[in-house]
Amino acid sequence: MTSTKGLEGVVATQSAISSIIDDTLTYVGYDIDDLANNASFEEVIYLLWHQRLPKEDELAELKQQLIAHMPVPQEVYDHFKMYPIDKVHPMSALRTAVSLLGLYDEKSEDMSDEANYEKAIKIQAKIVTLVTAFGRIRKGLEPVAPKAELGYAANFLYMLSGTEPDAIEVEAFDKALVLHADHELNASTFTARVCVATLSDMYSGVTAAIGALKGPLHGGANEQVMKMLAEVGSVDNAEAYIKDKLANKEKIMGFGHRVYRKGDPRAKHLREMSKKLTALRGEEKWYEMSVKIEEVFTAEKNLPPNVDFYSASVYHSLGIDHDLFTPIFAVSRVSGWIAHIREQYANNRLIRPRADYTGPGMQKYVPINER
Template sequence: MTTSTKGLEGIVATQSTISSIIDDQLSYVGYKIDDLAENSSFEEVIYLLWNLKLPTAADLEEMKNALADNMEIPDAIIDHLRSYDLSTVHPMAALRTAVSLLGLYDTDADVMEPEANKQKAIRIQAKIATIVAAFSRIRNGQDPVKPKKDLGYAENFLYMLNGKKAEAIEIEAINKALVLHADHELNASTFTARVCVATLSDIYSGITAAIGALKGPLHGGANENVMKMLTEIGDEENAIPYIEEKLNNKEKIMGMGHRVYKNGDPRAKHLKKMSKELTKLTGQEKWYNMSVKIEEYVKENKGLPANVDFYSASVYHSLGIDHDLFTPIFAVSRTSGWLAHILEQYDNNRLIRPRAEYTGPELQDYVQLTQRG
């Protein structure tokens, strides 16, 4: 049997046509992330990931309408969100549970035909944004806001979150973040989703499992922890001494470096640009300036450039979004990729069942209970 690799690093576990990371270049179905981030709406990217081609104008309109038509969530989900202990529950735990519960209200949840799964994908992608926004408002003592069918996905999310029309730059920032986080090859949560549905479990189980994996601070929780770090630093002059102390104590600097990229995360520069614009617009430039200082210092001293989580933190903060909502917003975006991989897994399924390299004791003789010392 082949010797194990810790964390499956370097192991190719499957073939996929959805996204790739080759020579530090991320692409979705062969389209560079830079081109998509600068030119595409999130709805276009959803269509691309699920259909492996860019949409025509008619295709895109159909996708937008389908998402808008399915954004409302059952009242039972709202009531369930209200029942949580809102003083202690983390939004990712709430989201994980709500998505699982959502499956109970879908009469086609266990129907496995391709078209049924495609329709469920639409419903899940549409509703997950509504769940995050509803939870945020409920815990702040506000009533959830219903989506508007004439708004695009990013704008609808901000409208449901804040209860008012968003500014153009805010919509651009959220749309760009959704595009950049949509898929990332066989990351931990995507692999989790594929392992789950490879048993022919239903699509809701796959998304719920993926949310559970994304919840961890070494995956989706990084951007929340970046903002926690920036808040602890407080002022620009404290940035380098704070980071020096962390590095001297051999502590991890969240948002720096990446397991896959050797020369830098290609997504980071897009959110770095948005961070600069938004922090200037909102009079919070210290968060951007502080981030640049940290990035430059860590890169020079540890050879670790910033990843996509690093600047998404100050972008979301500048939009007035609660810090513990950063990872749920990541989930809203990554659901598009999870669904693409789930559909791909269903299309050419084989149970995912790797082996483990055993490192325990050799075979032993069983000793009866009365003879054990």
């Protein structure tokens, strides 16, 4: 047996959900550029779960189901209020809350296709409420109920702030959700599939995926990018800041990707939304700093930005707390996790790889008094 560090280049399964071929990302054969420019997030959810785009009545039904299932049990809100708020990262709260939801779903252990689809709707709907409610409760505010006339993206922003967002805010957030929805066999998706390959339930699979997404080398990168932008402070400081970090061999978050070689195809869409939103807010410096950092870093390392880099200034411009950036990633990516979980169930085999042993050779037990 030969081992590959980080499973790089290893093909672990077959999937009809998304692909990355020659630096082109597709969802069920649709180029991400096509979807980002034309599709709503609800359409993408349907596409990932059904392997086709919805018809008008199917899309309307999905939207209605999502709105109907957004409320969560009062016990979940009460649970949030028990947390040591000043010490709990929102991803830890989300991980615990999704697991908690499973306790209140009478079909959580029902593994039929029908029950699993119902759970898919519930989890996708309620994750919006979990993130926004925690974001408000920790500030001493009450959760905001969704509005039936608003779409998924608009409801997230409304439930977080209590104010209906304007059109460009909805456009930016909806596009971000589309871009983050799935990404082939990334770390959190692989974690979800490993979990449910044991025939564990969907809540367990999503909880496991959230745990994987929490790390700064996966979902936490955009939060770190915003921290970096705040440290840079101005465009004039950007070049010296980056060169100093590189000289000290410190990692710059938001650049490069394990899979892409020519560049992340999602980044350009968020770059454009960052430009629009920062101008709308009169805070162009965040976009301008990002552009300068990109210029300096790519000149030094020849590594283009990934999807995390410009999503940071987009979310900041939407007035979202920086530590909610990764939970937002989960709000989108749960659509892909669920698609992969259902695909795993449909053609399951326990995922059990081997390890290349590097420890000592055969040893003989020695009694404790002789050691």
